[in-house]
Amino acid sequence: MTLFVDIGSLDDIPRQGARVVKTAQGCVAVFRTADDQVFALEDRCPHRGGPLSEGIVHGTSVTCPLHNWVFDLNSGQAQGADKGGVLTYAMQVRQGRILIDAGLIRRSAAA
Numbered sequence: 001m002t003l004f005v006d007i008g009s010l011d012d013i014p015r016q017g018a019r020v021v022k023t024a025q026g027c028v029a030v031f032r033t034a035d036d037q038v039f040a041l042e043d044r045c046p047h048r049g050g051p052l053s054e055g056i057v058h059g060t061s062v063t064c065p066l067h068n069w070v071f072d073l074n075s076g077q078a079q080g081a082d083k084g085g086v087l088t089y090a091m092q093v094r095q096g097r098i099l100i101d102a103g104l105i106r107r108s109a110a111a
Helices: none
Strands: 004-009 017-023 026-032 038-042 056-058 061-063 070-072 091-094 097-101
Touching (some): 026 097, 038 091
Antiparallel strands (some): 017 026, 056 061, 091 097
């Protein structure tokens, strides 16, 4: 069973915009589409490391601001001729609040 942590209000993210959440695993880009769907992806394009959170959201895709690679927000996979992908993370919206997989927030145990 996945546990979720509240990271803010849906209204904190503009439609077709994004915010960054810093986690134990690195930065996560949380996107809101025009129809209020919410997605979370690794905030680093595999091509040149561009911050996807600064990209353009269109439909259920985001375009990297550096070299125009387009990623599917559902799968994290690059679209078209581009190859590669980014990690996706479990999200939920409940009563206007955005919830993210709690496993991202927990720190790894020291060895």
